[in-house]
Amino acid sequence: MKNWVIALPLFLASNNVDANSIKPRKPKNIILMIGDGTGLVHLYAAYTAKGGQLNIFDYAKAVGISITAALNDYITDSAAAATAFSTGQKTNNGMIGMGHDSVSLKTIAESAYEKGLSTGAVVTCELPHATPASFYAHQPSRKMYAEIAKDMTYNQAATILVGGGLPYFDTNSLKTAGYTVSVGINAMQQNRGARQICFTDTFKEPLPAPQRGPALEKGSMHAISRLSKNKKGFFLMIEGSQIDWGAHKNDSAHTLAETLDFDNAAGVVLQWVKKDKNTLIIITADHECGGLTLHGYDSLNKRPVMHFSSGHHTAEPVPVYAYGPGAETFSGIYQNTAIYDKMMKLLNLQSDK
Numbered sequence: 110m111k112n113w114v115i116a117l118p119l120f121l122a123s124n125n126v127d128a129n130s131i132k133p134r135k136p137k138n139i140i141l142m143i144g145d146g147t148g149l150v151h152l153y154a155a156y157t158a159k160g161g162q163l164n165i166f167d168y169a170k171a172v173g174i175s176i177t178a179a180l181n182d183y184i185t186d187s188a189a190a191a192t193a194f195s196t197g198q199k200t201n202n203g204m205i206g207m208g209h210d211s212v213s214l215k216t217i218a219e220s221a222y223e224k225g226l227s228t229g230a231v232v233t234c235e236l237p238h239a240t241p242a243s244f245y246a247h248q249p250s251r252k253m254y255a256e257i258a259k260d261m262t263y264n265q266a267a268t269i270l271v272g273g274g275l276p277y278f279d280t281n282s283l284k285t286a287g288y289t290v291s292v293g294i295n296a297m298q299q300n301r302g303a304r305q306i307c308f309t310d311t312f313k314e315p316l317p318a319p320q321r322g323p324a325l326e327k328g329s330m331h332a333i334s335r336l337s338k339n340k341k342g343f344f345l346m347i348e349g350s351q352i353d354w355g356a357h358k359n360d361s362a363h364t365l366a367e368t369l370d371f372d373n374a375a376g377v378v379l380q381w382v383k384k385d386k387n388t389l390i391i392i393t394a395d396h397e398c399g400g401l402t403l404h405g406y407d408s409l410n411k412r413p414v415m416h417f418s419s420g421h422h423t424a425e426p427v428p429v430y431a432y433g434p435g436a437e438t439f440s441g442i443y444q445n446t447a448i449y450d451k452m453m454k455l456l457n458l459q460s461d462k
């Protein structure tokens with residue numbers, strides 16, 4: 110198999126020099142929002158369906174482009190892409206928090222925890238799914254749900270985890286590990302535990318939008334209220350997980366509903382970030398999914414005509430939107446691993462790379 114990273118153009122190196130020469134104001138907290146499988150076109154479809162408005166577009170102070178290729182494949186999966194964000198290393202598709210040699214890599218959540226920051230993840234998939242797993246687990250395959258759930262149970266780096274996948278976890282082990290466990294959105298909002306794992310429902314996979322309700326918005330704000338108690342700061346990853354699932358199925362309605370749900374959560378989080386003034390928010394995707402194009406405007410249903418050219422991920426680079434202290438360093442075109450590098454630098458965290 111080809112090593113795509115080595116084959117990539119070298120002009121990207123000069124871009125890093127530019128970014129490094131800027132002396133940005135540093136944030137106390139970083140929120141990384143990932144729309145799984147969400148290309149520019151998915152967001153523009155949501156913008157169109159909202160009548161020409163999108164919270165993510167409104168707040169974007171700096172816009173960059175992220176190249177998403179995995180180490181062993183031109184087209185990444187969510188595991189390799191999330192590992193690039195969480196560890197700054199390109200790895201093979203399917204691998205969770207590990208290099209291609211199966212050596213565990215310290216994640217940004219673990220580095221932040223070591224420096225006394227609080228960390229968390231809020232997702233609309235099951236918690237052992239590839240993206241959240243890559244921040245709190247280290248396994249050679251994303252399919253190893255039992256091992257990933259165990260890693261997430263005993264990884265002390267997480268202050269709060271919100272998402273689905275209750276059946277994959279042993280609640281007694283979670284309690285032994287120090288988690289206060291809650292099930293349901295209302296119970297989550299009552300959860301006052303120092304360490305919390307909040308299952309938004311009892312299913313293996315959470316319901317699609319809009320049936321699952323405002324789990325992402327409420328979960329994100331609940332996590333922020335817990336994490337912002339730490340005076341040293343926090344790192345939070347929020348994922349709109351099912352945009353990708355809608356796109357895999359070439360299901361326009363599901364893709365659109367999930368993208369709107371993601372933008373709705375982003376809007377509420379962005380309002381908090383705006384008030385806080387010490388938080389940097391980065392909104393991006395792990396990869397594009399579906400090869401989505403818009404072929405016109407459906408005035409009857411007030412939405413774009415969405416055409417998918419693939420049932421899989423594509424190689425299309427994805428946008429990166431940033432707002433808050435340090436946002437300007439996210440302008441430019443760079444590898445997805447640079448997002449980790451920039452976040453680590455802005456939080457004054459030391460990388461083991």
Ligand SMILES: [Zn+2]
Nearest residue numbers: 146353398422
């Ligand atoms: Zn996918």
